[in-house]
Amino acid sequence: MAVDFENSIPIYLQVVEQLKSDIISGKFSAGERLPSVRDLALQLKVNPNTVQKAFTELEDMGLVFTERTNGKFVTEDIALIAKHKQEHADIITQKYMKTMEKIGFDKSEVIFLINNLGGNR
Amino acid sequence: MAVDFENSIPIYLQVVEQLKSDIISGKFSAGERLPSVRDLALQLKVNPNTVQKAFTELEDMGLVFTERTNGKFVTEDIALIAKHKQEHADIITQKYMKTMEKIGFDKSEVIFLINNLGGNR
DNA sequence: CTCAATGTATTACTGACTTAATACAACAAT
DNA sequence: ATTGTTGTATTAAGTCAGTAATACATTGAG
DSSP states (O other): OOOOSSSSSOHHHHHHHHHHHHHHTTSSOTTOBOOOHHHHHHHHTSOHHHHHHHHHHHHHHTSEEEETTTEEEEOSOHHHHHHHHHHHHHHHHHHHHHHHHHTTOOHHHHHHHHHTGGGGO | OOOOSSSSSOHHHHHHHHHHHHHHTTSSOTTOBOOOHHHHHHHHTSOHHHHHHHHHHHHHHTSEEEETTTEEEEOSOHHHHHHHHHHHHHHHHHHHHHHHHHTTOOHHHHHHHHHTGGGGO
């Protein structure tokens, strides 16, 4: 995991996205202990407050809970995780399609593009 | 066309995206005259300098050129427009797929999602 | 009891972005 | 020539999100 300091997207949001992704995808399991605020801050070379802010967002979503002096953990509510996974996928898919349609691609053209993605690597 | 003042994305970038979209999609034709800096600023209720900044970006991309006292126009280089359209589509598609794969969707699942998009509206 | 690890709170700095006011420049229309 | 419209440049200031520095609070381990 790494953050992009050049990116205009705020670091704390990048961290939110990373963690959310890892939870949604199952890379971090339900109930699993997450890296501590300080450890993650060290690892990412950012300020602990930045990490803290990211965690606060995740707690607001219900994806993370805190044991005061023990650490932060992935929620054990697997239904909630699944719901977030579905919603997240839906939202970015809708946003993506909207953008593509705005510049003049229809569904079939988009699907064609996606199907041919790996072709040039 | 409208800008979102709540959005964290800088206004001038939103304007760039809007105009780029409209050029790429053909809503503004090659060679067509664009709204004047002042008019657009009035319409969007932003400062003329903000609009000016957006136009500067588009000129740097080669999508817009200026006639000093007459206004700003879409480039007449339709190949360049097409190139931008293709590149833009490729980039956001790759980014989209990367995100989806990261949260655990493969190509076929993504295509399924896209195909079923209009279903719930 | 002390220490080490954890999360939390307070405060302040910084820089990107935006706005604003104003002036200048070029050219077409009248 | 004058006027109106266009783009351009300059300078200053304000705002706010993001980040950072630091201190505080809680609790389990030893």
